[in-house]
Amino acid sequence: MKSRFSADAVDPNTPVIEGHHGADYYALMTEALHKLLLEKRLLSQADTDRVIAALEAPNTTWGARLVAEAWADPAYRERLIEDGSAAALELGFRIKEAKLVVVANTPALHNLITCTLCSCYPRSLLGQPPWWYISKNYRARSVREPRRVLAEFGLDLPETTELRVHDSNADMRYMVLPMAPEGAGQWPLEQRIAAVTRHMLIGTAA
Amino acid sequence: MPRFAPGDAVRIRDNHTPGHVRIPFFVRHQQAIIERYCGAFRNPEDLAYGDRHGPTIDLYRVHIAQAALWPDYTGAAHDTLEIEVYDHWLDPAA
Known part of the structure; x- marks a missing residue:
């Protein structure tokens, strides 16, 4: 029997799709969580900006x-x-x-x-x-x-x-x-x- | 004391571990040579599920001939690939 965790489990003929296929749900959830944290004043926009600036430096x-x-x-x-x-x-x-x-x-x-x-x-x-x-x-x-x-x-x-x-x-x-x-x-x-x-x-x- | 030293011949296991693992399929079952010892790190198979208290595991970089990885490899015969493998994914080469 083929294991779900073996290389055989992947059909080599399946087309490869670039990009964050199926990730829209998580992007939406992240945005919703961010808005809630801002509304509840557990996080400020300046906190987020600071982290993004550090990532981009x-x-x-x-x-x-x-x-x-x-x-x-x-x-x-x-x-x-x-x-x-x-x-x-x-x-x-x-x-x-x-x-x-x-x-x-x-x-x-x-x-x-x-x-x-x-x-x-x-x-x-x-x-x-x-x-x-x-x-x-x-x-x-x-x-x-x-x-x-x-x-x-x-x-x-x-x-x-x-x-x-x-x-x-x-x-x-x-x-x-x-x-x-x-x-x-x-x-x-x-x-x-x-x-x-x-x-x-x-x-x-x- | 790490189990392997640079130059040792090893074989990469196929542990059939479900979930988050760091050993891609294309190197499993391959014979390889230890290139260097990288230190001991927490197991990503534990970390991925929030277990930050598991044991640390020795990590090695191993060296594999491209011609062995891909039987139809068209590049030069001396081309190689190096990849990191945790101790529990390695056996001594028979």
């Missing part, structure tokens, strides 16, 4: 700051790879939701970050993930045919480079340390930060 430049430091300081680069959370804290960034693991690209190795189960992402450092990172399309195909996904993002990885996909399925969060452009170690800090994109930190660009 982290962004790509925070992660880029760590990369910029690692590009200029080999000892910091080592510490960042050894313990991402501790190295982030050195520069004033507290990783709140999990442990940060930083994986370094080399000419022989390219790293790609995904979360097949949901949308795990180092949000307290990099902010909210891009929409496509949450899509079922990316989540499934980033592990199933990652080189084709990279090609669609414009990155044709040579066969000689190992591609390593990191599934953020539990208690770690991941960031890619991209390779430094030629001479970047001598650039001013702001120029180094500006050279780092969100795609690089996820691994969808080199």
Whole structure:
């Protein structure tokens, strides 16, 4: 007998529907609860605004700051790879939701970050993930045919480079340390930060 | 003392646990190599139902060859996948 909890329970021919399919009910319930809490003065709009502002503060430049430091300081680069959370804290960034693991690209190795189960992402450092990172399309195909996904993002990885996909399925969060452009170690800090994109930190660009 | 060390060969179990689990189907039954020990964490299978007092469980990152995961994988032969697996989802590889 097939178990409800086996891979066979899922019909592979069922079409995949993107978006929060069936989540309207919970969105409505959340809104209703929020209104009740406001009415009963258990919560103020300022409380909600403060939480939203805190969620929206982290962004790509925070992660880029760590990369910029690692590009200029080999000892910091080592510490960042050894313990991402501790190295982030050195520069004033507290990783709140999990442990940060930083994986370094080399000419022989390219790293790609995904979360097949949901949308795990180092949000307290990099902010909210891009929409496509949450899509079922990316989540499934980033592990199933990652080189084709990279090609669609414009990155044709040579066969000689190992591609390593990191599934953020539990208690770690991941960031890619991209390779430094030629001479970047001598650039001013702001120029180094500006050279780092969100795609690089996820691994969808080199 | 964690049961496994980096480099150890393991097999990912299929525990058929109902409800909230963190081990996706596509890695179950796969042979893997321990990449690192991540520390001990509360079990998401307890946390999801509000039990914050359960035991902590050792968590590892494991390394799997893409060619083993997907028999028709078309990428390079040395491509790999790394994923986190809790101790109770691992057996020593036979």
